Amino acid sequence: MKSLADLKKIRDAAQKKVTMRGKNDGTRVLVGMATCGISAGARPVMNKFVELITEKNLDTVTVTPVGCIGECSIEPIVEVLVGEQRTTYCRVDEKVAERIFTEHIIGGKVVEDNIIGKFRL
Amino acid sequence: MNELSLHILDICQNSTKANASLISIIIEESTKKNTFTIDIIDNGDGMDKETLERVTDPFFTTRTTRKVGLGISLFKMAAEQSNGFLTILSEKTKGTSLKCMFELNNIDRAPLGKIEETIAILLLNAEGADIVYKHVVNDLIYIFDSREVKEVLEDVPLTDLNVIVWIKDNIKEGILNIHKEETL
Ligand SMILES: Nc1ncnc2c1ncn2[C@@H]1O[C@H](COP(=O)(O)OP(=O)(O)OP(=O)(O)O)[C@@H](O)[C@H]1O
Ligand SMILES: [Mg+2]
Numbered sequence: 001m002k003s004l005a006d007l008k009k010i011r012d013a014a015q016k017k018v019t020m021r022g023k024n025d026g027t028r029v030l031v032g033m034a035t036c037g038i039s040a041g042a043r044p045v046m047n048k049f050v051e052l053i054t055e056k057n058l059d060t061v062t063v064t065p066v067g068c069i070g071e072c073s074i075e076p077i078v079e080v081l082v083g084e085q086r087t088t089y090c091r092v093d094e095k096v097a098e099r100i101f102t103e104h105i106i107g108g109k110v111v112e113d114n115i116i117g118k119f120r121l
Numbered sequence: 122m123n124e125l126s127l128h129i130l131d132i133c134q135n136s137t138k139a140n141a142s143l144i145s146i147i148i149e150e151s152t153k154k155n156t157f158t159i160d161i162i163d164n165g166d167g168m169d170k171e172t173l174e175r176v177t178d179p180f181f182t183t184r185t186t187r188k189v190g191l192g193i194s195l196f197k198m199a200a201e202q203s204n205g206f207l208t209i210l211s212e213k214t215k216g217t218s219l220k221c222m223f224e225l226n227n228i229d230r231a232p233l234g235k236i237e238e239t240i241a242i243l244l245l246n247a248e249g250a251d252i253v254y255k256h257v258v259n260d261l262i263y264i265f266d267s268r269e270v271k272e273v274l275e276d277v278p279l280t281d282l283n284v285i286v287w288i289k290d291n292i293k294e295g296i297l298n299i300h301k302e303e304t305l
Binding site: 002004006007008010011013014015033034035036038039043044046047050051053054059062063064065066067 | 122127130131134138191192195235238239241242245246247270273274275276277280281282283284285286287290291294
């Protein structure tokens with residue numbers, strides 16, 4: 001069983017790390033989590049990001065659920081914010097999430113196959 | 122939605138939108154009564170009478186991006202498919218409580234599924250409502266309370282992803298344990 005002692009260890013490690021964190025150097029991942037997104041598979045996608053980020057120990061990347069973006073037919077929708085740059089991905093599944101993570105979040109290169117423009121046209 | 126925990130996620134997002142600071146999710150499985158009940162209680166803005174009356178109608182929504190609100194009507198349909206029902210109580214400024222009942226052994230009842238992922242996502246919401254999750258299997262109980270975790274964490278945010286993963290594992294194992302003990 002995941003015990004309280006394990007939680008305290010996580011706390012202690014996190015407390016030591018805080019000072020190394022920059023102000024705004026983080027990448028933000030937003031996952032559309034309204035009815036349409038959830039029905040289309042947004043939960044496993046969000047979970048995938050949580051797993052990948054913790055596996056790689058990337059403590060400057062955050063992942064947050066957001067409401068409906070109003071594009072139900074192309075959900076699940078994921079937005080990646082790096083500084084001022086915002087990229088919107090659609091029809092994201094666990095495989096695409098993995099590509100976004102490795103190629104874009106770590107590699108800095110947008111995954112063209114799933115950017116929203118391709119689906120709106 | 123093929124897992125009840127996906128419906129729960131969706132319903133709790135309504136609570137988040139309604140500015141709830143605490144959401145309680147209570148699951149009760151009773152083999153004796155052959156029931157599987159889900160209660161979701163929030164302390165958010167609540168609804169007036171008119172909204173409440175129309176809330177299970179799929180063509181009603183207060184959202185502006187789309188003409189249909191689906192969340193509650195989908196959950197209601199899932200309950201009715203397995204010989205159950207859904208009821209909602211709500212009071213403006215006080216909060217909302219929703220009860221959904223299923224027949225435990227009904228083959229049309231979807232499984233609960235990955236409730237730990239649902240709770241993890243709720244905790245990652247920017248609005249940051251606290252979550253109490255109580256799961257009862259006959260006489261055995263598992264309880265998770267995010268306020269207790271926060272106390273242990275001191276100044277470390279609950280949204281630290283290592284903490285979120287710990288919470289997910291704790292909930293998953295906790296529920297597994299009460300089911301295991303129950304069959305012994
Ligand atoms: N917990 C709650 N507190 C306050 N109001 C609520 C709550 N749950 C639902 N409502 C009201 O009922 C309406 C219908 O909810 P429902 O989940 O069915 O659809 P929706 O949230 O509008 O859209 P969707 O869930 O499809 O994204 C909401 O728009 C909101 O006004
Ligand atoms: Mg809703």
